[in-house]
Amino acid sequence: MLKGKAFKFGDNISTDHIVPGRLAHLRSNLPELAKHVLEDADPDFAGKVKPGDFVVGGSNFGLGSSREHAPLVIKMAGVSAVLAKSVARIFFRNAINRGLPVLICDTDKIKDGDELEVDMAGGKIKNLTRGKEITFKPIPEFMLNILNEGGLVPYITKYGDFKA
Amino acid sequence: MGKTLAEKILSDKSGGSRKAGDIAISSVDLAFVQDTTGPLTIRAFKEAGFCELANHEKTVLFLDHAAPSPNWQLSNDHMFMRSFARETGCILSDVGEGVCHQVVAEKLARPGDVIVGADSHTVTAGGLGAFATGMGSSDVAVAFALGKTWFRVPETIFIELAGKFSKGVYAKDLILHLIGKIGADGATYKALEFGGSGVTKMAVTDRLTIANMAVEAGAKVGLFPSDEMTYEYLRSLGREKDYKPLSPDKDAVYGERLSIDLASLEPTVSQPHTVDNTALARELKGINVDQVVIGTCTNGRLEDLELAASILKGRRRHSRTRLIIGPASPKVLREGVKKGYIDTLLAAGAIILPPGCGPCLGLHQGALGDDEVCLSTANRNFKGRMGNPKGNIYLASTATAAASAITGKITDPREVL
Numbered sequence: 001m002l003k004g005k006a007f008k009f010g011d012n013i014s015t016d017h018i019v020p021g022r023l024a025h026l027r028s029n030l031p032e033l034a035k036h037v038l039e040d041a042d043p044d045f046a047g048k049v050k051p052g053d054f055v056v057g058g059s060n061f062g063l064g065s066s067r068e069h070a071p072l073v074i075k076m077a078g079v080s081a082v083l084a085k086s087v088a089r090i091f092f093r094n095a096i097n098r099g100l101p102v103l104i105c106d107t108d109k110i111k112d113g114d115e116l117e118v119d120m121a122g123g124k125i126k127n128l129t130r131g132k133e134i135t136f137k138p139i140p141e142f143m144l145n146i147l148n149e150g151g152l153v154p155y156i157t158k159y160g161d162f163k164a
Numbered sequence: 165m166g167k168t169l170a171e172k173i174l175s176d177k178s179g180g181s182r183k184a185g186d187i188a189i190s191s192v193d194l195a196f197v198q199d200t201t202g203p204l205t206i207r208a209f210k211e212a213g214f215c216e217l218a219n220h221e222k223t224v225l226f227l228d229h230a231a232p233s234p235n236w237q238l239s240n241d242h243m244f245m246r247s248f249a250r251e252t253g254c255i256l257s258d259v260g261e262g263v264c265h266q267v268v269a270e271k272l273a274r275p276g277d278v279i280v281g282a283d284s285h286t287v288t289a290g291g292l293g294a295f296a297t298g299m300g301s302s303d304v305a306v307a308f309a310l311g312k313t314w315f316r317v318p319e320t321i322f323i324e325l326a327g328k329f330s331k332g333v334y335a336k337d338l339i340l341h342l343i344g345k346i347g348a349d350g351a352t353y354k355a356l357e358f359g360g361s362g363v364t365k366m367a368v369t370d371r372l373t374i375a376n377m378a379v380e381a382g383a384k385v386g387l388f389p390s391d392e393m394t395y396e397y398l399r400s401l402g403r404e405k406d407y408k409p410l411s412p413d414k415d416a417v418y419g420e421r422l423s424i425d426l427a428s429l430e431p432t433v434s435q436p437h438t439v440d441n442t443a444l445a446r447e448l449k450g451i452n453v454d455q456v457v458i459g460t461c462t463n464g465r466l467e468d469l470e471l472a473a474s475i476l477k478g479r480r481r482h483s484r485t486r487l488i489i490g491p492a493s494p495k496v497l498r499e500g501v502k503k504g505y506i507d508t509l510l511a512a513g514a515i516i517l518p519p520g521c522g523p524c525l526g527l528h529q530g531a532l533g534d535d536e537v538c539l540s541t542a543n544r545n546f547k548g549r550m551g552n553p554k555g556n557i558y559l560a561s562t563a564t565a566a567a568s569a570i571t572g573k574i575t576d577p578r579e580v581l
């Protein structure tokens with residue numbers, strides 16, 4: 001069971017909002033880069049987020065570049081899952097590859113600051129603040145196998161190949 | 165049941181018949197990274213315990229995003245990548261050797277290939293009929309080592325093009341129009357496939373511009389058939405042996421179909437801060453422009469230098485407007501010099517950058533000041549993209565960019581042609 005506070009963002013949060021290109025010189029210094037997570041969407045986010053919290057987006061979350069640093073710094077900030085109405089293809093794959101769950105659900109039912117509880121196996125999100133239950137789309141099986149191993153590197157280390 | 169281009173290529177590369185929705189474990193013909201994603205790829209490769217590449221001749225490290233490097237941290241990343249290239253024997257495309265997607269198109273991509281790159285605009289090679297897509301560092305690290313990857317075979321939106329562009333309208337206007345129409349997530353998880361009579365005579369350079377931006381509609385790939393124009397392009401590069409014809413089956417099953425009459429299009433511009441926020445150039449007439457950029461993997465080819473030079477010949481940039489030109493590869497730059505385009509552009513007041521990404525990603529060579537406006541031929545105008553979240557980026561064709569450099573305001577190129 002994952003539990004934490006929702007940090008709500010709008011539609012079309014791009015990888016440039018999450019880790020802007022101007023900080024490319026920090027990409028080999030991840031702890032430093034992580035201090036800027038989501039800076040161009042909310043400059044105070046890195047200071048406010050606590051381990052276990054959730055990043056909640058609107059539609060097309062994570063659009064843009066292939067930089068895996070985007071889900072990586074979100075995970076490093078302690079975020080336990082990203083919730084969004086829809087999510088860009090590369091970001092989705094990268095997040096799973098780094099062991100960060102991405103849950104597709106109706107995020108209109110979540111407001112900034114709401115307390116949430118996520119039941120990964122049951123496919124349910126409880127909005128404790130509003131007393132509402134939200135279901136999320138199951139993660140495709142192939143990706144779930146990768147997520148369950150903690151990401152692609154641990155998955156490949158374990159199996160040596162893709163399990164068809 | 166007939167197959168789309170995506171289904172054909174992925175069936176071929178996964179050794180079985182695949183249709184949309186299937187999972188395909190596909191062999192990879194070419195895998196590459198660039199200098200902002202490469203270090204993380206190399207670390208993931210090592211973390212997974214790999215030492216050897218599946219195919220060192222089909223593994224490429226590009227140093228193009230920070231080229232030449234603007235600071236010591238990125239210089240160290242370059243050193244790290246060069247040493248990995250020495251260790252493994254893979255190909256290194258060093259500083260000054262061009263933007264990855266342009267070099268891939270000129271030298272490496274073949275019709276029917278599966279190409280993965282740790283850069284979202286890897287889709288560019290779809291213009292040559294390659295199933296080419298961007299992935300993150302972990303996925304590419306595994307492709308480096310195993311020579312394969314997995315895909316969910318995408319559903320396809322077929323874009324049927326008919327007619328011809330009218331004067332002042334280009335491939336860039338088409339793709340901006342299409343993204344404006346279907347939205348920045350209009351093709352998420354899907355393939356865009358282009359066909360119809362409007363494609364038959366379309367130059368591969370135009371196809372590359374269109375395929376390059378498929379990802380801005382969320383698409384996994386933007387695919388063109390491989391035909392006579394493809395053969396011509398490869399032949400012009402001395403690569404006719406890489407040609408193979410490729411077309412979808414006549415009875416291919418498409419998720420959706422859209423038709424566009426090229427003659428109906430007008431010069432189109434994306435406004436800040438999303439690519440699908442489009443308008444016609446003439447509707448934005450009069451917006452002051454501080455900086456014009458002509459270049460990047462979208463529009464940094466010889467044809468772009470030629471077009472810009474033809475518009476700027478005997479004219480000068482507006483005194484208020486900086487004009488930055490970034491040829492996408494050394495081949496483009498050298499031919500631009502030989503043909504006199506570079507001289508014309510310099511005479512018009514342009515700054516010529518070394519081959520590379522230039523200011524596109526906001527690292528260097530043209531970061532925006534607060535509230536400045538840039539009109540660029542690149543593919544992205546997200547907030548913060550060009551180095552400053554307070555900057556405003558408009559995207560347009562090379563012709564619109566050149567025309568706007570002359571007047572200092574967003575200008576429909578038909579006014580100056």
Ligand code: SF4
Pocket residue numbers: 229263264265283285460461462520521522524525542543
């Ligand atoms: S030119 Fe711009 S979009 Fe193209 S690869 Fe370089 S940074 Fe990316």
